[in-house]
Structures are given as structure tokens and as C-alpha cells.
Amino acid sequence: MERKSIVMLIALMVTGFGIGIDFTGALMLVPAIEDSFDSDITGTQWVLNIYALFFAMTMVAGGRMGDMFGHRKMMIIGLSIFLFSSIMCFVAPGLDYLIVARALQGIGAGCVWPCTLAFGATKVSKPEHRALIMGMILAGVTTGNVFGPMISGAAVTLGEWRLFFLANVVFSAISMATAIFVMEKETQHKQGERIDFAGMAILSFAVLLLLYGLDIGADWGWTSVPLLLLFFASGVLFFMFPRIEKKVPEPLLLPQLMQNREFLITLGLNMFNVSAAFVGLLYFPQYMQKVLGWSTFESALGLAPLTVLLAVGSVVSGTLYNDFGPKRLLFWGYLSATLGSASIVLMPDGLGYFQILPGMALIGLGATLTVGPSGTAAVCAVKPERAGLVGGLSFMTHLVYGAISVACATAVMYVSSLNSLGKQLKAFGIDLSLADQKAINGGTLTTDTAKAIMQKLSSTEAEKVQTAIANAFDSGMNMAFVFATVSVSFGLVLALLLDEKKLHKVEG
Incomplete structure (x- = not known):
């Protein structure tokens, strides 16, 4: 690969890194945000879900506008929005304000990400390097996924979760500088497009x-x-x-793509691979903090078996794509993720960190073998001028279903844990109203509301309640992974149905 392409690749990886730290890093802040705004998991999940939803819904438009006006230009516009909204997150006075700011962050990221993929896919001088470059860009994102929890963990350790969003400001400014000074301007754009x-x-x-x-x-x-x-x-x-x-x-779903069975299967493979990873990224850190009693930074380190595998695997899957093809990589990836999700449900209670460690490793391995190849297969299946659109479309399905997965898993988790908590309190002979049970359900006992409830109990009762809450969270998390296991298994079926030869004739 020539020097010009290497410099461009580094710039794209820097941009991907900035996006990567935001997603996983924000997940680690959930307990701290619950404390700060006296909320619970059903409210704070929107910090993840609203970002994923607006990221997803902006991506197709961002990719298409990149095709129309230039991918570099749209990257700079998106990074400007992302930087401004990161400042809004830093100064957020309440949960609603923070959720709106996260929505704006999603819009900015939705403009940046498909154009980053398309820039890498269309500027490569040799087609055989395309899969490698896509894998390296994803490696930039997943490396950010590794460092994001550590940055947010350090921010909480310093006593202020808002410092994480200040880091967002710094990295988005660096990304803007690389886009402006390193990436070359495009002179040819697709004409006559509509959004x-x-x-x-x-x-x-x-x-x-x-x-x-x-x-x-x-x-x-x-x-x-x-x-x-x-x-x-x-x-x-x-x-x-x-x-x-x-x-x-000009519909979001182009007829020539939507009428092809293999391309629809590829979109499905972009969807279902996210269930186990998203649910794990939300609940593994909370399990470590609320059940095991770890600090936010310790939880960030404990999440490494998942995040490090995501980072390393993106490079590996990019190099393996041409040799093995997407079908085999996707099958083994989905099988690994399915087994990992099931292991969370089946592992016996009381093992502490080792109760989730095998599942984390298998889910991480599964994600490395499915996220990159499914996205690459979709982008490589179309003409270069459609790269931005299809990159946005494939990741739109990825994130929309990710948001739906988290919402479904959280609903299952909340109902299951509340039911378990009520049964345990009854067994202990402790009488708490349903409203009080809902306030402490989910394991956060440091909010003002939870503290007021716990102060009404004797020390012996409080100790029993803490045990019941931890057990209830564990039970609820297991039920969330029942949903994740079923969801990921659908991808396993789709991987078996994929026909690679027909897939690469979508616009042939």
C-alpha cells in the first residue's frame, strides 16, 4: 500500500476512534448518571438508545449526502455537530437535556460514519485492499471501544462523569483537523440524488x-x-x-437492492449480530458494579475480554474476509455469540466475575467475526457510487435493531428483577411498597430516593435488602440474555442461507 493511502487510512482510523470511545464509554456512566439525576435503568437506557436511534436514522441520509456533496465535506459537518453536542452533554443540567444532547451526538456520528466507510472504500487504489482498509477503520472504532470505558472510568474515579464528554470534545476536534488537513477534496459526486x-x-x-x-x-x-x-x-x-x-x-430501500434475496439476508446479518454485544455492553459493567461492588474503572478493565476482542478481531476479520469469504466467518461468529449468550444464562450463580467471563469472551469473538464481514459484504456488493448509501443502510439496520434489543432486554430484565426482588423481600419478612421496590430495583442504592428508602430500614433489614437487590439484578440480567440468545440464533440461520455468489451480483 502506497504512502498516500496509509496516511489516509490513519486519518480515517482516528475518526473511527473518536466515534468508538463515545459509545462504550457512555455505557460505563449509567450508574453515575442514575445517581446524579436520581433516575433508574429504564430512564438512563435512553442515553444509549436515543444515540443509537438517531445515529442509525441519520446514517442513510448522511451516506447519501456524502455521495452527493462529498464524503469529506459531510465528515467535517458531522464532526462539527458532534463537537457541539459533546459540549451540551458536558453541561447537561438534567437527564432530559442529556438525552437531547445525545440525540444530537447521534446525528453528528450518523453523518460521519458512513462517509468514513465510503471514503475508505472508494479511495483505495487496489480493490483487493478494500476489505483490509474496512477492517482497519473498524479497528479504529473498536480500539476506541476499548479505551472508552477506561476514559469514562477515570472520569468517574475523579468524581465527575461529565469529564468523559470533555474527552469527546478533544477527540472530535482532532478528527476535524485530520479531515481538513489530511484528506483530499473530492471533485466528482453523484448527481440527481434525492433524500x-x-x-x-x-x-x-x-x-x-x-x-x-x-x-x-x-x-x-x-x-x-x-x-x-x-x-x-x-x-x-x-x-x-x-x-x-x-x-x-429515491427511497431509503432501493428496489434493485431490496428485490435481491441475498442482500436482504446480508441486512439481517447486520442486525442480529448486535443483540448479544449491545446487551452485554450495557449489563456487564452494571453487574460488576452493582453485584460485585467494583468501581467504574475496575469494571472498565473487567470489560476488556469483550472490548479487546472487538478491537483485535476487526483487523483479523478484515484480513480473513478475502481468504474465507463472509459465509464461513459469519456462521462461526454467530455460533460463538449464541453460545456466549447462552452461557450467561446457564452459568451457576455465585461465581462472581467468572460467571460472565466465558460469555464475554465468546460474545466478543462472535462480534469480531460478524460485524466487520457483514458490513463489508454489503458495501462491496454495490457500485462505488452507492458505497455511502449502502454503508449507511447496513449500519442503520445494525443500530436500530441494537436499540430495539436493548429496550426489549431492559423491559425483560426490569420485570424479571422486580418479580425476583418482591419474592425475596417477602421471604425475608420485609414489607416494602411496590413503589419503593421499583425505586431500588436495578441495584442502584446511591440515588436520593433509594437512600431515603434504605434509611427507613434497620441495619439487618438493609443488609438483607442489598442481598435481595443483587440477586434480583443477577436474575434479571440472565433473562435479558435469554432474549439475546434467541435473537442471535436467528443470525445463525441466516448465515447458513447466505449465497455468496448471488450476493456479489446485486448490481452486477
């Missing part, structure tokens, strides 16, 4: 209503009329989406 804002809006509202319903289901009652109407409205929007797509000039 499907109607499709984006309908799909966004459909997913948003679904996520909101899963969030408040436990409070409203799963069979309550308002909640059922909310789910019905979401279903109607999902039903309307493909019909609207048939009427717009």
Missing part, C-alpha cells in the same frame, strides 16, 4: 414509539389500553413504511 425524508421520519417515529412503549410498559401496565395504543401506532407506521417507499423517487 427520502418521509421514509426516514416514518421509520424513526415507528422505532421511537416502540422504544418508548418498552420503556414505560412496566409503569403503565403491559395490557393497559394506552400502551396497547402506543404499540398499535408503532405497528401502523411500520406497516406504512414500505408503502411510502414505493411512492418516493
Whole structure:
């Protein structure tokens, strides 16, 4: 690879690194944010979900605008939005404000990421280097995934979780500098493109209503009329989406792609690989902090078997793609992730860190063999001028389903842990109202509300309640991974159905 391509690759990896630290690093802040804003997991999950949703829904438009106006230009615009919203996160006075800021961060990242992929895919001088470059860009992201928890852990250790978002400001500024001074301007762009804002809006509202319903289901009652109407409205929007797509000039889902069975399978493979990893990234750190009593920084180090495998595996999967093809990599990756998720459910209680260690390692290995190859297969299957669009589309399905997975897993976890907590308190002879049980459910006892409840108990009762909460969290996490196991297993079936020869003739 010539020097010019190496310099460009380093610049793209720097940008990917900045995006990577934001995702996993923010996950580590969940308990600290719960304490700061007196919230619980059903509220703070939106710090992850709103970012993933807006990231996903902006990606297709960001990729298409990159095709139209230049990938470098859209990267700079996206990084500017990301930098501004990171400052908003740093100064957020409340949870709602923070969630809005995270949504803006998602919009900025959604402009940057597909254009980063497309820039790398279209500027490579030799086609055989494309898979390697895509793997290296993903390695930049996943290396950020490794360092993100350590940065957020250090911020919490210093006593201020907001410092993590100050690090976001620094890295996004560095990324902007590399885009401006290192990446060359593009002179040729795709003409006559239109952006499907109607499709984006309908799909966004459909997913948003679904996520909101899963969030408040436990409070409203799963069979309550308002909640059922909310789910019905979401279903109607999902039903309307493909019909609207048939009427717009440039739909999100291009007919020549959507009519091909193999490409649809590839999109499915971009979806289901995220369930175990997203649920693990959310709950493994909380398990270490709330059940094992580790600090945020110790939990960041404990997460390394998952994050380090993600980083190393992106490079490895990129080099293996041409030799083995996506089908074999995806099959073994999905099998590993399925076994890893199942191990969390099946491992006996009381093993401490070793209860989740095998699962973390297997889920990390599975993600390394599925995330890169599924995205690369989608991008490599189309003409270069469609690279931005398809890069955005594949990762849109990846993140939208990731957000849905987290919301579903959290709903399952919350109901299961609350039920377990009630049974244990009854067995201990401790009478707490349902409202009080909901306030302490999830394992966070350092919020103002939880402290007030615990102060009403004797020292013996408080100790029993703490034990019950830890056991309930463990039980709820296991049920969340039941959902993850079932979800990932669908990808295993799709990997077996994939026909590589037909896939690479999508636009042939």
C-alpha cells in the first residue's frame, strides 16, 4: 500500500476512534448518571438508545449526502455537530437535556460514519485492499471501544462523569483537523440524488414509539389500553413504511437492492449480530458494579475480554474476509455469540466475575467475526457510487435493531428483577411498597430516593435488602440474555442461507 493511502487510512482510523470511545464509554456512566439525576435503568437506557436511534436514522441520509456533496465535506459537518453536542452533554443540567444532547451526538456520528466507510472504500487504489482498509477503520472504532470505558472510568474515579464528554470534545476536534488537513477534496459526486425524508421520519417515529412503549410498559401496565395504543401506532407506521417507499423517487430501500434475496439476508446479518454485544455492553459493567461492588474503572478493565476482542478481531476479520469469504466467518461468529449468550444464562450463580467471563469472551469473538464481514459484504456488493448509501443502510439496520434489543432486554430484565426482588423481600419478612421496590430495583442504592428508602430500614433489614437487590439484578440480567440468545440464533440461520455468489451480483 502506497504512502498516500496509509496516511489516509490513519486519518480515517482516528475518526473511527473518536466515534468508538463515545459509545462504550457512555455505557460505563449509567450508574453515575442514575445517581446524579436520581433516575433508574429504564430512564438512563435512553442515553444509549436515543444515540443509537438517531445515529442509525441519520446514517442513510448522511451516506447519501456524502455521495452527493462529498464524503469529506459531510465528515467535517458531522464532526462539527458532534463537537457541539459533546459540549451540551458536558453541561447537561438534567437527564432530559442529556438525552437531547445525545440525540444530537447521534446525528453528528450518523453523518460521519458512513462517509468514513465510503471514503475508505472508494479511495483505495487496489480493490483487493478494500476489505483490509474496512477492517482497519473498524479497528479504529473498536480500539476506541476499548479505551472508552477506561476514559469514562477515570472520569468517574475523579468524581465527575461529565469529564468523559470533555474527552469527546478533544477527540472530535482532532478528527476535524485530520479531515481538513489530511484528506483530499473530492471533485466528482453523484448527481440527481434525492433524500427520502418521509421514509426516514416514518421509520424513526415507528422505532421511537416502540422504544418508548418498552420503556414505560412496566409503569403503565403491559395490557393497559394506552400502551396497547402506543404499540398499535408503532405497528401502523411500520406497516406504512414500505408503502411510502414505493411512492418516493429515491427511497431509503432501493428496489434493485431490496428485490435481491441475498442482500436482504446480508441486512439481517447486520442486525442480529448486535443483540448479544449491545446487551452485554450495557449489563456487564452494571453487574460488576452493582453485584460485585467494583468501581467504574475496575469494571472498565473487567470489560476488556469483550472490548479487546472487538478491537483485535476487526483487523483479523478484515484480513480473513478475502481468504474465507463472509459465509464461513459469519456462521462461526454467530455460533460463538449464541453460545456466549447462552452461557450467561446457564452459568451457576455465585461465581462472581467468572460467571460472565466465558460469555464475554465468546460474545466478543462472535462480534469480531460478524460485524466487520457483514458490513463489508454489503458495501462491496454495490457500485462505488452507492458505497455511502449502502454503508449507511447496513449500519442503520445494525443500530436500530441494537436499540430495539436493548429496550426489549431492559423491559425483560426490569420485570424479571422486580418479580425476583418482591419474592425475596417477602421471604425475608420485609414489607416494602411496590413503589419503593421499583425505586431500588436495578441495584442502584446511591440515588436520593433509594437512600431515603434504605434509611427507613434497620441495619439487618438493609443488609438483607442489598442481598435481595443483587440477586434480583443477577436474575434479571440472565433473562435479558435469554432474549439475546434467541435473537442471535436467528443470525445463525441466516448465515447458513447466505449465497455468496448471488450476493456479489446485486448490481452486477
